[in-house]
Amino acid sequence: xxxxxxxxxxxxxxxxxxxxxxxxxxxxxxxxxxxxxxxxxxxxxxxxxxxxxxxxxxxxxxxxxxxxxxxxxxxxxxxxxxxxxxxxxxxxxxxxxxxxxxxxxxxxxxxxxxxxxxxxxxxxxxxxxxxxxxxxxxxxxxxxxxxxxxxxxxxxxxxxxxxxxxxxxxxxxxxxxxxxxxxxxxxxxxxxxxxxxxxxxxxxxxxxxxxxxxxxxxxxxxxxxxxxxxxxxxxxxxxxxxxxxxxxxxxxxxxxxxxxxxxxxxxxxxxxxxxxxxxxxxxxxxxxxxxxxxxxxxxxxxxxxxxxxxxxxxxxxxxxxxxxxxxxxxxxxxxxxxxxxxxxxxxxxxxxxxxxxxxxxxxxxxxxxxxxxxxxxxxxxxxxxxxxxxxxxxxxxxxxxxxxxxxxxxxxxxxxxxxxxxxxxxxxxxxxxx
Ligand code: GUN
Ligand code: ZN
Numbered sequence: 001x002x003x004x005x006x007x008x009x010x011x012x013x014x015x016x017x018x019x020x021x022x023x024x025x026x027x028x029x030x031x032x033x034x035x036x037x038x039x040x041x042x043x044x045x046x047x048x049x050x051x052x053x054x055x056x057x058x059x060x061x062x063x064x065x066x067x068x069x070x071x072x073x074x075x076x077x078x079x080x081x082x083x084x085x086x087x088x089x090x091x092x093x094x095x096x097x098x099x100x101x102x103x104x105x106x107x108x109x110x111x112x113x114x115x116x117x118x119x120x121x122x123x124x125x126x127x128x129x130x131x132x133x134x135x136x137x138x139x140x141x142x143x144x145x146x147x148x149x150x151x152x153x154x155x156x157x158x159x160x161x162x163x164x165x166x167x168x169x170x171x172x173x174x175x176x177x178x179x180x181x182x183x184x185x186x187x188x189x190x191x192x193x194x195x196x197x198x199x200x201x202x203x204x205x206x207x208x209x210x211x212x213x214x215x216x217x218x219x220x221x222x223x224x225x226x227x228x229x230x231x232x233x234x235x236x237x238x239x240x241x242x243x244x245x246x247x248x249x250x251x252x253x254x255x256x257x258x259x260x261x262x263x264x265x266x267x268x269x270x271x272x273x274x275x276x277x278x279x280x281x282x283x284x285x286x287x288x289x290x291x292x293x294x295x296x297x298x299x300x301x302x303x304x305x306x307x308x309x310x311x312x313x314x315x316x317x318x319x320x321x322x323x324x325x326x327x328x329x330x331x332x333x334x335x336x337x338x339x340x341x342x343x344x345x346x347x348x349x350x351x352x353x354x355x356x357x358x359x360x361x362x363x364x365x366x367x368x369x370x371x372x373x374x375x376x377x378x379x380x381x382x383x384x385x386x387x388x389x390x391x392x393x394x395x396x397x398x399x400x401x402x403x404x405x406x407x408x409x410x411x412x413x414x415x416x417x418x419x420x421x422x423x424x425x426x427x428x429x430x431x432x433x434x
Contacts, residue, residue: 001427004029004434007046008053008389009400010037011407012060012379013364019356020379021404026050027058029385032427037381051434053389059411060377061119061386061425062327063366066226066266066287066316068124069109069135069148070097074320082232082296082321090320091158094126094151102131103138110142114431116325117388117420120145120370122226122264122287122316124199127151127158129178136182140190143430145386147224147264147370148186149199150179154210176213183223193426195370197224197264202231203239203252211256224262224370229253229286230275231267232298250275259284264369266316267292268306269299276309285312285369288361290333292318300341303334304351314369315361328415331358335412355412356405385427389434394419 010025026046028036040046071090079089097105113121123139123146125132132150139146152175179198187196198218200206206214218225230236230249239249246252250271253259261283268279268286279286288301306313315334317325338353367377375383392399392407395414401407423431 001031003035005047005050006053006058007040007050008056008058010058010379011404011411013360014378015375015380017360017364019404019408021401021407023400024054025058027379027387029424029427032385034379034381034383034385037379037383055391055393056389056421057392057407058379058387058389059117060363060379061388061423062117062362063314063370063372063377064113064118064121064317064325064327065264065285065314065366065369066122066289067319067322067325069106070094070102070126070131071320072105072109072112076323077320081234082298083234083238085296085321095158097126097131098128099130103134106135106138110138110144111431112325113144114142114423114425115420116327116417117390117423118144118325118327119386119388119423119425119430120366120372120376122147122197122224122370124148124226125150127153127175129182132182136186136189136194139194143193143425143428145193145370145372145425147195147197147226149197149224149226150182152176152179152198152200152210152214153205154207155205175210176217179214180217183217183221187221187223191426195224196221197226200225200227200258202228202235203249204235204242208243208256211253211258215257218262219257219260222262224264225258225260226264227253227258227266229265229268230270232296233270236270248272248275250278254278254282262371264314266318267298267301269293269301271302273305273309276306276311280310283312285314287314287316287369288334289316289318289322289330290337291323291330292316292321294333294337295323296321300337300346302347303338303353304347304349307351308349312365312369313361314366315358326417327362328412328417331355331362331412334358334361355409358412359408386425387423388420389422389432390415390419391421392419
């Protein structure tokens with residue numbers, strides 16, 4: 001792997017979650033890590049062999065902790081609320097995720113993730129092992145860091161009637177066996193960049209037995225678990241009906257053993273304080289997906305309550321319920337939705353949403369959620385060389401920003417894929433030109 005030395009601006013958190021802005025800095029990408037990451041003094045000359053990229057701003061690679069690859073062609077297609085949308089817009093697409101189509105779509109999807117400045121993601125596939133296999137192969141080729149899994153659904157799969165009280169069981173053993181085989185093959189592959197996530201879709205598409213077995217296998221293999229939790233009111237009501245013995249939605253997962261520090265729970269909007277405490281105690285991560293939550297009219301997650309309970313948090317695009325893979329947009333909508341909800345008195349705990357909190361969720365929050373290597377989500381000496389070079393001129397007409405807060409606010413309020421120029425993951429250029 002070639003050594004790349006860059007002179008550019010840097011905006012990042014440091015290892016103690018403090019914001020750092022270096023208008024003129026030196027970054028050395030060496031063997032997948034940052035060998036050097038330091039500011040240059042005023043009037044300093046860069047050492048020889050350094051690529052002069054003054055005018056570019058380096059930020060840590062963004063982490064999308066929740067998205068659905070096979071759904072990408074459905075982005076931006078309006079279709080009502082969660083349950084009808086799944087049946088009408090999503091399941092027909094996920095059914096097609098096989099063969100050459102799955103491979104083509106996977107290649108496009110990973111290239112799009114990188115193009116948006118995302119270097120790591122937790123990704124749902126569809127129920128088919130064959131399509132998942134293609135996605136992992138293309139994921140390995142992409143150079144990105146990916147936590148992925150075949151979706152598990154043993155309640156009639158794509159024919160599910162979510163409101164049925166006695167759903168039809170189908171292929172629970174095959175679902176588990178295929179997940180095990182994929183985990184065996186891919187967990188830790190591509191120099192550790194690929195990891196496996198057991199992916200019981202959500203409580204409404206899984207039997208208690210399947211969820212239990214998935215939890216046990218994931219724990220035994222050190223793999224991740226990803227699922228959806230408490231996204232829409234209709235979903236919560238249906239879960240209550242389908243699992244009359246459970247105290248709450250989170251309790252369904254808790255009883256199955258699905259909650260733990262390697263568990264990624266998307267949404268968590270309609271949670272009680274007791275559920276938040278259970279999630280926090282388990283170490284599971286709540287993945288906030290504000291663009292999706294607006295698109296499907298699901299609701300506004302109470303982030304202050306989640307924080308107060310001690311829940312770990314990250315951000316997700318939730319494509320295709322989120323209309324784009326752009327985490328700049330997801331950061332922006334995090335701040336906007338939280339501010340509006342607070343203004344309307346929807347939250348019990350007073351708290352001010354800021355660009356810094358959203359940026360932290362999209363970088364270090366996501367990196368910790370996905371257990372990326374030490375230092376990931378920051379641009380500090382020794383951290384993984386996962387970074388994005390932006391052209392801030394694309395969004396900052398009055399720059400360069402004089403201070404860290406301004407640089408960050410402009411990034412979060414005005415940044416987008418249009419500013420992304422070059423993307424590195426694990427020290428390799430995965431998108432754009434240098
Ligand atoms: N809940 C169960 N499946 C899905 C899905 O594919 N997208 C979203 N947003 N929520 C879900
Ligand atoms: Zn989702």
